[in-house]
Amino acid sequence: MIEKPGTNIKGSPAPSPSIKYVHDDAGDHRRRRQLIGLLAIVLIETLLCQPAAAQWERLAPMPTARSETAAAVWQGRIYVPGGLGGTRAFEAFDAFEERWKSLPPLPEGRHHAAVTVKGGLVFVFGGADSSWRASRSTFVYDIARERWSRAAVMPAVRYAAAAVCLGPYIYIVGGDGPGGNLLRYEPAIDRWITLAPNRSRREHLAAVAVGERILAIGGRWSGTGELASSEWFEPRTGRWSPGPELRRARGGFAAINHQGKVYVLGGEVTMSGDATLASVEILRDDRWEFARDLPLPLHGVPVVSFGGYIYVLGGSQQAGAIANDGSSFRSNRY
Secondary structure (H helix, E strand, O other): OOOOOOOOOOEEEEOOOOOOOOOHHHHHHHHHHHHHHHHHHHHHHHHHHHOOOOOOEEEEEOOOOOEEEEEEOOOOEEEEEEOOOOOOOEEEEEEEEEEEOOOOOOOOOOOOOOOEEEEEEEEOOOOOOOOOEEEEOEEEEEOOEEEEEEEEOOOOOOOOOOOEEOOEEEEEEEEEEOOEEEEEOOOOOOOHHHEEEEOOOOOOEEEEEEEEEEEEEEEOOOEEEEEOEEEEEEEEEEEEEOOOOOOOOEOOEEEEEEEEEEEOOOOOOOOOOOOOOOOOOEEEEEEEEOOOOOOOOOOOOOOOEEOOOEEEOOOEEOOOOOOOOOOOEEEOOO
């Protein structure tokens, strides 16, 4: 192409011959530093906008490795009674000192019991003994006095149930036993009453208090298999209503109310192929969403929330079996 004098290829005025271009090394370095700084700022802002990944801190292992039990926390101590691997063992983890302490053993061996704490008392309801006989017993541990006593027995045996504190009462939700009715215990007067049964029979479930209601989650039932369903109980009306479906049907898992959100953690599938689960789900806006996994697959695992942390203590790594190593972890990054 022939160009007119004084124009470039696009017809724009050509640079004046009197202008000389000098390569500015210092300016290039300055611009590169500015670009790198800008990219660093963008990267930091991007990371800060992402949800924090769950980072698990390993803690001292349980002195007696156990599974198929539950835990309860009171004033920074996490109490773990019984379970497969040590049915009479009773140990507490001090969240401040980060160490375990052995406590007086249970009056009788128990596993698959429902456990909670209220008013400085640890309650252990039902479960089964070392011969797998289901029980109606109520054992009470007085934390201040460091001793066990017995309270009124439940109206019916309950095995693999869940215990929930709400108001002045303790509710025993689900579990294997005749009738399947919700049981309500009033510690102040040591009295039980029987309430409406769940909409669906379920054992190896988990349950939590959410506001003024109780949410019964998952579990399994003979002939039905593992369950993804959940259901709400409204104490004011005494009625059950459907709740949100889990993303993954599971039994033998843990559930907690952690900083205002409901979490389910781990579990197992034994009725449609054996599998131990590491998955975690969070309830958001009445829908379950997957979150970061546990550090390893676990079922029958005690879990509590305390001081902004989720504590995971023990459990079994093999579905339908005792494969306990007593590993303990905590995370404050959910």
